[in-house]
Amino acid sequence: MAWTRKILRVNLTDRTCTSEPLNMEWAHDYLGQRGLATKYLASEIDPKVDPLSPDNKIIWATGPLTGTMASTGGRYSVVTKGPLTGAIACSNSGGYFGAELKFAGWDMVIIEGRASSPVYLSIENDKVELRDASHLWGKTVWETEGQIKSEHQDPQVRVSCIGRTGENGVLYAAIVNDLHRAAGRSGVGAVAGSKNLKAIAVRGTLGVGNIANPKEFMKVTFEKKKILKENAVTGQGLPTYGTQVLMNVINEIGAMPTRNHKDVQFEGARKISAEAMHEPRESDGKAQLINNQACFGCTIACGRISKIDATHYTVVNSPKYWGASGGLEYEAAWALGCANGVDDLDALQYATMLCNEDGFDPISFGATIGAVMELYEMGVLTKEEVGIEAPFGSARALTYLTEITARGEGFGKIIGLGSKRLCEKYGHPELSMSVKGQEFPAYDARAVQGMGLTYATSNRGACHLRSYTISSEVLGIPVKTDPLTTEGKPALVKAFQDATAVVDSTGLCVFTTFAWALSDIQPQLQAACEGDWSMEKLDLMGERIWNMERQFNNAAGFTRKDDDLPARLKTEAAKVGPAKGLVSGIDKMIPEYYDLRGWDPEGRPTAETVARLGL
């Protein structure tokens, strides 16, 4: 079975907490986490609802393999209608919170309404209550977690919470657990903040004991862990270098979006790479990187634990940042660094710590700063307006703007709107490097054509995690395709999107797919869950989840024109590298993609597609 078969429904307006049975029919069609929570959300809210109104709901959801010995089985998703995009938002996090929620006996927590004053949800197995959080309001993520543990007199409590940005309505505010793991994208933290919900604190001691075939489950999960260990990416690259292993790789192939996508290579990439994190620094002879850390149940352990240079200008007078803390991941290093032309490794570490401390997405934030710097260089934004001289490459500007965004001060309030609204406000909407209002991650759509289609069609706005075709186009997993051509990419993107939708619904981490195919996950599900979990069923399920999200977005008002890239990527060719002279071929790929999906030319699933998928 693997599900606890219980949902906790919390109405903040009425301050009620009720237990209800999980809809097992839906669980068989949508599994858990992303798929199942989206099914609940789409069934319960009007897609046109204002994301920050009490009528929106927000769901914390585990998967059937969350809290088990399957490698990486610790994931949970936060699903809601997102304020940055107005589309479906689904952000996934690791750490230890997800497993703890499952151990407390809950598959999901559905939050409704809005509390009249700040509250947090306390869960200790069946004992659930809303508690006053007035004293936690205005506190950072780190302070909140510390204070809740202290008040509960229990160091083993796990906390998933928002920082000040979530309270302040920063449209890309995250929900952070275990200090530096985050459901990072699409502004799920702002939705929690709009509901006056500061945190969920959970302690679970019931465990997961209802595995359908325990003996088989132990056998098959051990076998699959061996595959992860023996694979070059999951067994060596990620544990040693983390996701930052990509910095030099992506830069070398000229796919590194630089200075708000004006360039495709960053001359400072080497200085902010994984290799640089390993090098001894001048001040104390130590490397920034301390060691690697796993999330719950993860045998890959890509997480970085770093110590900033205590003599760096950002922290020289702030001892609280001198200890070990979550280190730079590739996406953060790119967005805070390359997107702004900043090559100061410790400035980036400081900015990433502030993103963790106050809970905001370094991708959207960093990319927004890229737009700010371009507007500054154009003379549209001035020092008076921004509060500091902000040309590309200024580490001082980056760290100052991170501080005022974290605190919600001055120009930081405008940065908190994201690049789309900011660029519109200053009369240059074309400078926002985003799709559906969400900023691009760290791969240039001109140099890796499949990623352009990935971004344009992602249901949560621009995102690499919905179909990471870098695997195929750059790393050759499962087969190498040419990153410079659009040929075959619609089918590649569709296949990645559907498979990823399943992975995101299991409780496992998508990083396993560097080594595992869906057919490696299938037997783990089969051993854990009762019933039939054939590949055919999973393939269809992935497609079903994708189309369900699409239908939600269509009903929310999204159309063909929203599946597009900014003009810069379609008209300004890459200046150097293998993609020199190329623009994105997105317009060629979209019709073929719609056709493969069984959608009409307007991007709506046809009646036949809807019927085939049982939607």
Place this chain on the structure above:
Amino acid sequence: MQKSLHIDPSKCTSCLQCEMACSFENYGVFNNSLSRIKVFEFHHTGAKVPYTCTQCDEAWCMHACPVEAIKLDKTNGAKVVLEDVCVGCKVCTIACPFGTVNYVAETGKVQKCDLCGGDPACAEACPTGAITYVDANWTGLERMRQWADKLGNPSA
């Protein structure tokens, strides 16, 4: 040959596979709160340290027990709690200098590591070699080998 659990904290990533393996071996559930091995994270240094019973020869817990509920398993040196004898008085939890015997409110008994009868599940589950089950007389062998390597194979 007697073996013992050997812990190398520098290899631990805090994935908690050991805790789950322990609870599954002993209770048939994945439940870290029932694990007899525990991983501690020290945020300010980044250290992660698995910790459990080291099976002392002159075990304080065994000597303190008033009903002789803790017995030596002569095949592997483990000090094993006899659940049907234990009365839950918790004196052993006070006697143990290391905190590795703990009371379980749900059963009214204490629990501690019993080396899984000589095939510890935690060591088998550990993906990084932070927990190994090795010759009790040669727990330093691997570290010696590493230094011997440095001595005999100096880098060019």
